[in-house]
Amino acid sequence: MALRSSKYGRVFDLLPEMIFIVDSDQKIVDHNVTAATETGYASVDLMHNSFEIILQPEQRRVLMSILKTDYGDQSLETKFIRADKSIMDVQVDLRRLYTAERFYSVLIAKDITEQKKKELDYLRYSNVIQHTVNPIQITDANGKMIYVGSPFHTELVISPIVDGSGHIVGFLGAHRDITEQKILEQQLVRSQKMESIGTLAAGIAHEVGNPLTSISSLVQVIQRTTADEFAKDKLELIKDQINRIARIIRDLVDFSRPSSYVIKPTDVNKVIREALNIVQYGKKVKDIAFTLELADDLQSLPVVPDQLAQVFINILMNAVDSLDGKPGSIWIQSRVTGEVVEVLVKDTGKGIAPDDREKIFEPFFTTKAVGKGTGLGLWVSYGIVQSFGGDIEVDSDLGRGSTFKIQLPINGKEQRS
């Protein structure tokens, strides 16, 4: 065995890897120049010596037994000890070489000390990242994201990641999660918007209501006095449209003057049952399975029963509409959570597109055909529930269904700070 004996033997010396040839007595029988320079041993110290002189003591047992026995090819990581006693991490590819009498092990070894150090740094770094309280985001130098948590609202501090030579290789973003704050802000904006819309609506209702009443009486007068059948017929259509406008106006007035009704202790379960009865009269409900799951320990709540019924009817009608006449189910639950009674109305209907979720509480927002919906139902319902100190939340999965959660404080609006 002599690496350099053949014509191209010197080629082995050109390789960046250390090469050792070891016989089955674990003696080094040959090596290339890289092996000597990397380990710092003179060739005379390596040749015909036991391979164990370059192995870190803890690593000896395993590797020496591999060299003694022919287990076939192996790839492993181990540690070499240099002549100056410093340690080097190495990646070893071990191949067997057979002659007629015996086998040799060819060890092709690569110094991976730097790489190991980087891996360790990375491990420490990723542990810090994964266990940090604040969400963290890492981007490469072009700002392309390479690591992030789930989506969230955030306040962001960005700092560059610099490599050894001062180049920016990426950016580290440390976030402060402000999702909670955002939700509160959105709620505030929503209730302020509702308030200003309410004032506007009251104004419109008043301004439109009076002339509408005169038009309505005039139509009735002409209907009674004319003999013209054509005119009578058309007047009937006008009356229908006036009624429609009047209904809208009533909704607007209801919204802006909810205090005109009397708040009294109310059995919420009873109101739910009444509302459901009304909704079940409709023609559209025959293929719908309704499930009621009412808490039996509900105490009375300070609300206006008729208005609360109106809320449940609106939300139940929407649930019915969401099924588009197809078979499906609607599930109504009441429960107490802390100081709040929650009523959940869950349907298996078409769901609400994410973009529409905030808009559904706005007046006149409707996805229904002209004449089918005015888009006032949820707006009015929201106003009513707010006047009781409560809230309405929506959760929806497009194509699968929606859940409306009506929250009513047990102690009513006044007691809530």
Ligand SMILES: Nc1ncnc2c1ncn2[C@@H]1O[C@H](COP(=O)(O)OP(=O)(O)OP(=O)(O)O)[C@@H](O)[C@H]1O
């Ligand atoms: N359960 C639901 N499933 C799917 N979409 C819904 C549901 N509830 C409400 N929506 C959406 O919200 C919109 C607004 O509802 P809202 O009750 O305010 O008005 P509307 O039902 O369209 O008309 P109306 O004034 O007759 O109630 C609906 O048009 C619909 O797009």
Ligand SMILES: [Mg+2]
């Ligand atoms: Mg509706």
